[in-house]
Amino acid sequence: MPNFSTQKRLAACVLDVGESRVWINPDPDVAGEIADSITREDVKSQIEAGNIKAKPQKGNSRARYRARAAKRAYGHKKGPGRRKGAKGSRSPRKEIWMTKIRALRRRLKELREGGEIDRHTYRMLYRKAKGGEYRSTAHLNAYIKAKGLTRSD
Incomplete structure (x- = not known):
């Protein structure tokens, strides 16, 4: 598989995401076509063709925080070992x-x-x-x- 660093950089700029979120189709049939995309216009056409996409944004789950906050609401997890700072x-x-x-x-x-x-x-x-x-x-x-x-x- 060729090195798509330039295409990744251009795609990241066009899609307005970080390079780590750029997905490039691993199919060897389209690899040559993607490798030839060296301008922003070429990259845009590859995005329209579906060969380059932005991966969905990853978030952090708040489930553990909510569970902890619920316990603290009724006084758990607030003992002396948890405290930092004066009264x-x-x-x-x-x-x-x-x-x-x-x-x-x-x-x-x-x-x-x-x-x-x-x-x-x-x-x-x-x-x-x-x-x-x-x-x-x-x-x-x-x-x-x-x-x-x-x-x-």
Whole structure:
């Protein structure tokens, strides 16, 4: 079988693919015809004749990734041996704070709009939340209940 390096290069350019994706018909009957194709026009005619084709693009299967992601979603494969990076780099302190403060402020708004606390109590609790007094909404609710801050109509 002759060396088709020039034809491969030209075909790759015409087909707009890499040289590794160019397929040349191995049939010895057409080998001479392909070897004589030395211009782009000749290569284009060989492509039209079906003697030169672009192989399909190869992709990587995501099945293994999906299976792993599904396990991680319910907490598997997340042990200490899998971790790289400090606690604060895996979940930054600021992001944890943002999540917590948003939840607390949302809860305070619900309580105020629902008429469970007055605006003065709301302001006081809002400032305490900003100061980092409450660990979570459950902690906030427990504080309100313990101090008897809800409106008793």
